Amino acid sequence: MPPGVTKTRNVGSLIENAEFRLTVDDLKVISEIMMQEAGIALSQAKASLIYSRLAKRIRKLGLSGFHDYCSLIQSSAGVDECKEMVAALTTNVTSFFREPHHFEHLRTKVLPQLIERAKAGERIRMWSAACSTGPEPYSMALTLLKEMPDASKYDIRILATDIDPNVLAVAASGIYEPALLEPVPEGMRRSWFKPLNDGTDRFQVKDELRRLIAFRHLNLIGNWPMKGKFWVIFCRNVVIYFDNQMQERVWSRFMPLLEDDAALYIGHSERVSGAAASCVVNDGVTVYKKSGGRSLK
Known part of the structure; x- marks a missing residue:
């Protein structure tokens, strides 16, 4: 900056008639x-x-x-x-069974083989990579329990992560207002939720459901401590907030963590891009399958 010239701040507010000035x-x-x-x-x-x-x-x-x-x-x-x-x-819009076709795909095309593998003694892991307040991983678990009510007896678990510790605390508590549970079929609500009995009309997930899920803090652009692979990854409506370079990086980081033929579920406005696109094939509406034998180029 030339001598005698003072840098000035742009002090005009971006929000008119607001309590605070945001420049x-x-x-x-x-x-x-x-x-x-x-x-x-x-x-x-x-x-x-x-x-x-x-x-x-x-x-x-x-x-x-x-x-x-x-x-x-x-x-x-x-x-x-x-x-x-x-x-x-961080945007935390979420609901139970959001984008129902994903859970139907999980139930009909993915879980049958995973249940067989679990009963044969194999380790089965699924991951909700931006779980928010919990409806997504609980919906995954409910879909599993519909097909395998005794799932907790086997080595089949769901990892649920989020960058926001506040929403993770809500998810771990498993406490929800009745309106949020409306998408959950009545039979599932009766089987896997219980009245909180605290003077409100809220419900809490039962222990058998919560035992299937581990809630952990994780920044998708930070370090990932996971060592094992996953048969299912849900990462929906997250990378849309990243720039193109970061999107490609995140997709590529998922690839080594997916088993061959594993399923990757993404948001309706998202597409797998960059080098990762060569590792997957389309298997439905915003559903990808890890293509066996393909690796990052």
Whole structure:
């Protein structure tokens, strides 16, 4: 910068008539940290979402606005708040049996052979890679239990991971409002959920269902500690928030963890891309099968 020239901040607010000013510079700081920490690309089009979710954090922390908030998350004192910001800006839209064709595919085309393998003593693992508050892995487990009610007696388990520890806590509790359970068939609700009996009308998953699932914190762009392979991976409506390079990287990281002929379920707006595309074949609507013998090129 030439001598005597002072860099000026863009102080115009992206949100009109708002309690706090959110500037282009503030948005840039937040976007860069989200990309670094979570691989999530946030454009200016997401300004309203960013404002609505982080204004709550600003009020809770007693800060004067986004400028102070950005100063905090860039400082050594803001490490914990960075985690809170990632959790706040992570989209957690979920429901039981969302995209029902995936669970029908799982039930009819995948589980029959997995049940045979489990009964023969094999280790069977499935993974919900962005489990949010839990409906996805519980739907996977319910689909399994419909076909194999005594599944917990065998070495067949579901790993459920998410970047947000707050939603993981909800998932691990297995406590849900009746409205969220409406997509669950009545027979399943009677068999695998129980009234909470705490003065509310909420329900909790029964122990036999919860025993099938292990909930763990995991950042999809961070380190993956898993060693064994999976027969089923659900990773739906997640990579759509990544840029193209990060999407290809995540798809490629899944490939060595998939057994030959294993199933990969993705979101309706997503497609497997990059080198990973050579390792899978289409097996239904947004369903891929790991092609035996193919490896990353």
